[in-house]
Amino acid sequence: MKLLVASRNAKKLNELRRVLDGAGISGIELVGLNEVPEFPEAPETEATFEGNALAKARDGAAATGLACVADDSGIEVDALNGMPGVLSARWSGTHGNDDANTALLLAQLQDVPDERRGAGFVSACALVVPGGTESVVRGEWRGVIARTPLGENGFGYDPVFVPEGDGRSAAELAAEEKDAASHRGRALRLLIPALQALV
Ligand code: IMP
Numbered sequence: 031m032k033l034l035v036a037s038r039n040a041k042k043l044n045e046l047r048r049v050l051d052g053a054g055i056s057g058i059e060l061v062g063l064n065e066v067p068e069f070p071e072a073p074e075t076e077a078t079f080e081g082n083a084l085a086k087a088r089d090g091a092a093a094t095g096l097a098c099v100a101d102d103s104g105i106e107v108d109a110l111n112g113m114p115g116v117l118s119a120r121w122s123g124t125h126g127n128d129d130a131n132t133a134l135l136l137a138q139l140q141d142v143p144d145e146r147r148g149a150g151f152v153s154a155c156a157l158v159v160p161g162g163t164e165s166v167v168r169g170e171w172r173g174v175i176a177r178t179p180l181g182e183n184g185f186g187y188d189p190v191f192v193p194e195g196d197g198r199s200a201a202e203l204a205a206e207e208k209d210a211a212s213h214r215g216r217a218l219r220l221l222i223p224a225l226q227a228l229v
Pocket residue numbers: 074101102103104105118119120126128131151184185186187188200212214
């Protein structure tokens with residue numbers, strides 16, 4: 031069966047592929063939004079990660095008739111009272127400009143001492159089955175914001191996020207290491223029973 035993934039981010043698709051493979055789920059063909067060019071870019075207008083994920087998954091399922099999984103994610107920084115949160119992808123003003131978003135965050139935390147640089151990635155993942163069920167789950171990943179970017183892997187804020195219990199940045203982890211600990215890996219694994227029920 032085909033499962034629509036409401037994202038144009040190939041790295042998010044790969045993460046889901048690895049989670050399905052790890053759970054031994056076969057028979058699901060992932061279709062990303064890059065393969066559905068006429069699909070309108072859904073605006074993220076909700077106040078919560080769960081609300082945005084569910085809206086994206088509902089839109090995807092309604093537009094294609096396929097079961098649809100969607101993620102909404104971001105980083106909550108303690109010293110910024112939980113911001114940028116749902117605004118993470120457009121924190122610098124330009125949607126998806128990872129370098130500018132990261133540079134702005136580092137500048138905002140320039141005078142924040144090491145002991146107050148805590149932060150957490152959050153991912154909400156929604157699965158909507160047309161004429162069937164809706165599921166929404168959440169995963170979190172705690173760490174601290176580094177002072178300079180490090181590492182080449184991953185995307186977004188990975189180079190400046192140092193997970194708890196690890197001296198390396200998230201961008202220095204191998205993909206499988208990140209999956210095992212990350213917010214999205216945790217959320218996607220919570221969806222396994224619902225995904226299993228599709229095949
Ligand atoms: P979304 O694609 O609308 O969910 O936006 C997520 C934004 O949060 C991205 O643009 C990244 O800046 C950030 N983000 C979410 N997950 C991660 C991650 O695993 N690593 C680094 N940044 C992330």
